[in-house]
Amino acid sequence: MNMLLDLEQIYHEFLLEQNKINQKERYTDEPTALHMSSGGHCYLKHWFAKHPEYIPEENDEQSMRVMRLGTLIHKDYENAIIWWLEKNYPDTYPHDVTMETKVYYSETVIGHPDIYIVANTKDKLIVIDIKTTHSYKWDIMFGKLKDYNPNNFYEIQLASYTMAIAKEKNIKLEHCEMYFFWYKKDNSEVRMTPLSNFYFAEASTYWKEVDYFVNNNDVNDIASIVPKHSAHCPNAKWECGKYCSHSINCQLLTGSL
Ligand code: SF4
Numbered sequence: 001m002n003m004l005l006d007l008e009q010i011y012h013e014f015l016l017e018q019n020k021i022n023q024k025e026r027y028t029d030e031p032t033a034l035h036m037s038s039g040g041h042c043y044l045k046h047w048f049a050k051h052p053e054y055i056p057e058e059n060d061e062q063s064m065r066v067m068r069l070g071t072l073i074h075k076d077y078e079n080a081i082i083w084w085l086e087k088n089y090p091d092t093y094p095h096d097v098t099m100e101t102k103v104y105y106s107e108t109v110i111g112h113p114d115i116y117i118v119a120n121t122k123d124k125l126i127v128i129d130i131k132t133t134h135s136y137k138w139d140i141m142f143g144k145l146k147d148y149n150p151n152n153f154y155e156i157q158l159a160s161y162t163m164a165i166a167k168e169k170n171i172k173l174e175h176c177e178m179y180f181f182w183y184k185k186d187n188s189e190v191r192m193t194p195l196s197n198f199y200f201a202e203a204s205t206y207w208k209e210v211d212y213f214v215n216n217n218d219v220n221d222i223a224s225i226v227p228k229h230s231a232h233c234p235n236a237k238w239e240c241g242k243y244c245s246h247s248i249n250c251q252l253l254t255g256s257l
Pocket residue numbers: 042043044045227228233234239240241244245246247250251
């Protein structure tokens with residue numbers, strides 16, 4: 001048999017299949033849900049999420065490989081935490097370490113936090129968001145661009161996950177701790193940073209505004225939006241174009257870009 005082994009193509013097909021499975025498992029029953037992972041982002045992206053008749057574009061092959069790499073690193077750290085807790089804290093945190101579970105910020109806003117640990121005494125919740133990052137973001141966090149933070153997207157996402165889990169587990173917000181775990185893809189350097197509880201208020205305001213936006217704008221209202229000029233569409237200029245899976249839908253509806 002003459003077998004043609006194109007590993008690049010095989011891997012891409014594998015990732016497409018994995019994506020299909022993932023989408024089915026996570027979102028089939030809630031096709032109009034908004035996503036905490038897009039916390040902080042352009043309000044119009046959420047409007048499109050609420051209107052599934054506007055189909056997003058597929059990510060390109062390279063972007064899919066980048067995301068897969070992130071997923072694999074996440075999984076490994078999750079497994080390490082489970083192993084460590086079971087070894088050291090089997091009574092305090094018995095089986096309440098939950099990964100990849102769907103949580104609800106509200107009836108319409110869902111999310112899948114990376115790692116959260118709930119003490120069985122119910123007086124402590126630790127939520128960790130793992131960020132695999134390239135050197136530019138790393139430099140913003142720790143290097144020569146330190147303190148230049150162009151947006152608060154990650155902070156809103158992590159605060160949203162934490163508020164959702166705290167509500168579900170009946171834990172007071174003052175008993176919650178939030179952390180980012182940064183993994184630099186270039187050389188596997190890692191750091192952990194805490195996030196201030198200050199972001200609970202910011203996340204709360206954000207989702208209130210998004211809720212109002214998606215429920216009070218019809219197609220005609222959206223047509224009057226001018227991307228990059230109308231408020232919150234987008235929240236950061238880089239969101240438009242290749243980083244937005246609704247770029248073409250947006251162009252068709254608003255007639256600009
Ligand atoms: S193209 Fe820009 S304005 Fe339009 S939905 Fe995407 S991020 Fe928002």
